[in-house]
Amino acid sequence: MSPEPFDAVDVIRTKRDKEHLSVGQIDWVIDAYTRGVVAEEQMSALAMAIFLNGMSRSELERWTQAMIDSGERLDYSGLGIPTADKHSTGGVGDKITLPLAPLVATFGVAVPQLSGRGLGHTGGTLDKLEAIPGWRATLSNDEVHAQLASVGAVICAAGPGLAPADKKLYALRDVTSTVESVPLIASSIMSKKIAEGTGALVLDVKVGSGAFMKDLDAARTLARAMVDLGTDAGVTTVALLTDMATPLGLTAGNALEVRESVEVLAGGGPADVVDLTVALAVEMLAAAGRPVEEPEVRAALADGRAMDVWRRMIIAQGGDPDAPLPTAAATEQVVAEADGVLARLDAYGVGVAAWRLGAGRARREDPVQLGAGVEIHAKPGDVVVQGQPILTLHTDTPERFARAHEALDGAWEVAPPGTAISRRPVVLDRIR
Template sequence: MAHDAVQLIKHKRDGGALDDDQIRWLIRAYTAGEVAEEQMSAMAMAIFFNGLDAAELATWTTAMIETGERLDFSSLSRPTADKHSTGGVGDKITLPLAPLVAACGVAVPQLSGRGLGHTGGTLDKLESVPGWRADLSTAEMITQLEDVGAVVCAAGSGLAPADKKLYALRDVTATVESIPLIASSIMSKKIAEGTGALVLDVKVGTGAFMTSVEDARTLARTMVGLGTDAGVRTVALLTDMSTPLGRTAGNALEVRESVEVLAGGGPSDVVELTLALAREMVAAAGRDEVDPADALADGRAMDVWRRMVRAQGGDPDAPLPTARHTHTVPAPADGVVTRVDAMAVGLAAWRLGAGRARKEDPVQAGAGVELHAQLGERVRAGDPLLTLHTDDEHRVERALEVLAAGVEVGEEAPAPRTVVLERIAS
């Protein structure tokens, strides 16, 4: 049955609830081009201000899934688990996490995306590995999951095509921050992906979508509810994104740091969060008897990483790209690093060429920011504090502008950082 888009917009604008049939028609008609972009823009703004109740949100998410295909991993010999992060600065966790969880006997179908603005994209990072390719067919993905145990690749256009269209619309109509629209966007793709278990890494802080714990908690609970109701074992961790994860923000820089983690080293915060998420994924997949820390320590995770990279055409032994220019910022005084703002570092990396302003923009593989000291660490005047990497020397000045107020050295050490803030389950 056809509906009148204008009447549905008016009804939602005035605080009414849409019924199941209205929502399904709207999503189908918009995906097919029968509802105009300006009409869906108006509906997105009405939802931004008036929200969706639980019943509306469940139907909205299901309707988005129904516009495309669903993947089926039931033929695999091991259980499946996936992780989704809401995005942050230096958030390289997928790179060590996917092979680590696979080394514990769980298949990890990690469908990832590209960076936009100050947040980095997993596919951009992995594409700095010579030869590695992001685009796999469904058959290739399933074969690799069976043979290797982990795959990180681009989501196919057949998964929730309504979301791709609606996400682009939200990006240009100032409706990105709507919790119901964020939750349905993420969960429509993850449910359609067909994984048996899902662990959500919901970032909180200056470098995250959600800057307050309250908003992050609401988003996490909403997504956990949608996943659980769809039959996916779903758990969320709220994690700190007020300061960058690890010591690098940039594509090849973050790959290098991820390999250090897999080799048994790397920054303690990256190791801590990788293990916390791995334990949640392994438990949700029913493999509680395995401790991911053992698979990290004995080299099994590194073995899977190398096989995973090779399976997608990459050379794990090839040198990673480096930027043509570097600029080192010295510590201004003796003291302790009291502030490293995640947003400032993310914007600096973006200005250096590591990120993009539009989805079609290229990125520099070697560009980014390297932190020689993390929050709470002691430095001496003149010691290297940051190194900026870029292929275009003229970009350095603009990166330094945004970092000037984002990195501070003082006398009093800040409170110890807590990476995992809260756990949310159904």
């Protein structure tokens, strides 16, 4: 066996001392970690050094490429039509992928949407879709390609061959308090998205209490890093910074969000969900070289074209789009204690409540309750009267209600009648 060309201790020391990692060091450490040559404790130390000292643009580009090179890279050039994908950094009530993928596909752009599961207070797209009886998340690469060719859209789990180095490092960051590092977040997201083989990528970077990035400056820094990585890799990339101070739409929870998504595809649904779906679709179509004006995109929701693609997409993955969705066994309401105007509804509090009701998981192996979650009856700026329901809590296990109410304590507020409440726009900024 030939000796390793580098030593993990030297690589750690380089970054610990705020020096620049070489191309060789980066390529080796990612490959050696994937092979098990670099131990978990050594990669933990390197992740903390990166967390504390950051990375230059050239280091980050090479780190991301090394993670891509640890596995396979998909290729959709044989489809003969452009491809576009969307990635959200995660939020509460963020069901946008469900109506967005079929909407974009109606305009001749294929959408290979490889999605994930929820963890903590943020929901996962695959968990939501598994509320549809029969629907399956796991497809082979050949099945993905065939569905893109026949339907134009697929939402499924990423295969094990995509960026395996990221899968190992992602789990490690969770237990070493190195999650909140822009280089590690950006390389994690972009290594998977670039490896997916899409030609265009639109990033939905959430901002606010229910998001990973709490303020605009931090979100801009992350968005800029990811857009630069995509661009450097030859993927047309743009980012929208979107509001996550308040939950998106009127539901948080798996089956509840599927129901709301179908309402959007039927030409209805909450205005904020429709507006963000349309804004992201316009960006995806433009990035894929098939620009479509906003009114025409809205028309595809209103006239049933997007719904037709949705039904074909669900059926292609074994799901029954007409089957009743799961409902929770028990409900409880949270009501207004006085007349006035809803001044605030905190996304994080609602997300934690939905999680505690059973809609989310604390560990990756935990099951979820498909019918659990929070239904929202008023949004900030709405007039409310004493006794009016603000939220309905759904769960199969009523003993969870108490902890959900604790999460909501202080998460919403009613101001005196006549109080003017300013509403933030859904889209806060655009980075490209």
